[in-house]
Amino acid sequence: MDKDEQCISSREVYSGKIVKLSVDEVRLPNGHVTRREVVKHAPAVAILAVNDKGEIVLVRQFRYATGRELLEVPAGIMEEGESPAETAKRELREEVGYDARNIEHIASFYSSPGFANEIIHLFYATEIFPSKLDGDEDEIIEKVIVAPKECQRLIEAKKIEDAKTFAALMWYLNRRRDQ
Amino acid sequence: MDKDEQCISSREVYSGKIVKLSVDEVRLPNGHVTRREVVKHAPAVAILAVNDKGEIVLVRQFRYATGRELLEVPAGIMEEGESPAETAKRELREEVGYDARNIEHIASFYSSPGFANEIIHLFYATEIFPSKLDGDEDEIIEKVIVAPKECQRLIEAKKIEDAKTFAALMWYLNRRRDQ
Numbered sequence: 001m002d003k004d005e006q007c008i009s010s011r012e013v014y015s016g017k018i019v020k021l022s023v024d025e026v027r028l029p030n031g032h033v034t035r036r037e038v039v040k041h042a043p044a045v046a047i048l049a050v051n052d053k054g055e056i057v058l059v060r061q062f063r064y065a066t067g068r069e070l071l072e073v074p075a076g077i078m079e080e081g082e083s084p085a086e087t088a089k090r091e092l093r094e095e096v097g098y099d100a101r102n103i104e105h106i107a108s109f110y111s112s113p114g115f116a117n118e119i120i121h122l123f124y125a126t127e128i129f130p131s132k133l134d135g136d137e138d139e140i141i142e143k144v145i146v147a148p149k150e151c152q153r154l155i156e157a158k159k160i161e162d163a164k165t166f167a168a169l170m171w172y173l174n175r176r177r178d179q
Numbered sequence: 180m181d182k183d184e185q186c187i188s189s190r191e192v193y194s195g196k197i198v199k200l201s202v203d204e205v206r207l208p209n210g211h212v213t214r215r216e217v218v219k220h221a222p223a224v225a226i227l228a229v230n231d232k233g234e235i236v237l238v239r240q241f242r243y244a245t246g247r248e249l250l251e252v253p254a255g256i257m258e259e260g261e262s263p264a265e266t267a268k269r270e271l272r273e274e275v276g277y278d279a280r281n282i283e284h285i286a287s288f289y290s291s292p293g294f295a296n297e298i299i300h301l302f303y304a305t306e307i308f309p310s311k312l313d314g315d316e317d318e319i320i321e322k323v324i325v326a327p328k329e330c331q332r333l334i335e336a337k338k339i340e341d342a343k344t345f346a347a348l349m350w351y352l353n354r355r356r357d358q
Contacts, residue, residue: 003321016216017216018293019294021218024243034326037196039198062204063292064184109339109342111290116295142182162292166350170349170350
């Protein structure tokens, strides 16, 4: 059975700096017609950066949409002409001031497939060292270095309230057990 | 230092079935004024449901916003007056036809804190059994039962392309190793 939903018409209701919003009329596989609201957002990357002691580099920042400060892995939006790995390296430098000798793709996942097309490419950065290049002075971000045990404790205490960060930390805790 | 961003004015540019979109003028901690686009979405739940063999119940469904079929943990939006655990039980029944004797809260996380307020409450459902009540006939969803080894393989093959599902499966693989 074909499960695809076919677009009949699409109307852009907003086009802004970060998101666009379309309202589409779509035909379901059973022939019914319904409406889908789609938030369009550029692809993003997130970086699980680990130092030589196995500690993770997180950032604490206020997130206006949530009204809260969250503890997250460094992340950012891909710019025109960048590959995901290039964005990962740039964001690691801008947000926390590190360069990485080794960067590995872990996974790519949609953040909210029910209403948005944003995809996040998650990378694992190791052999990190302070960058000689400048970070981004405009970003108000606090760096937080977390040991694996503390990371486990934060998860159990339900202090990790960002999906990509929860995903990245669980991946890392699992990976450490393989080694 | 206060890192909060203060709302100066808020303008709703769209109000639909699933999302609302506001464009707010906000004052940053450094005094500068900027604009924030905020997608408003009801809270949601996701359920990591595991049968007596330790196998996970996933769903494969077409997601219009992504243009793809994704393999996901069952999930859905909270309805008026429901607690997160109640939504979890309802969605488990509607999407895959199971009831659960045991349901445990794992974590609550924002799916896209950069632009949306959607929070997902993730639950772990065990001692599941086929429900006597009807599921939701309208939802076109294929059930997929996955053994832990296959789940590990799917992650390594980068076939898990939904953030909450990646998070849930990594949590589960880690949990199994504790036992």
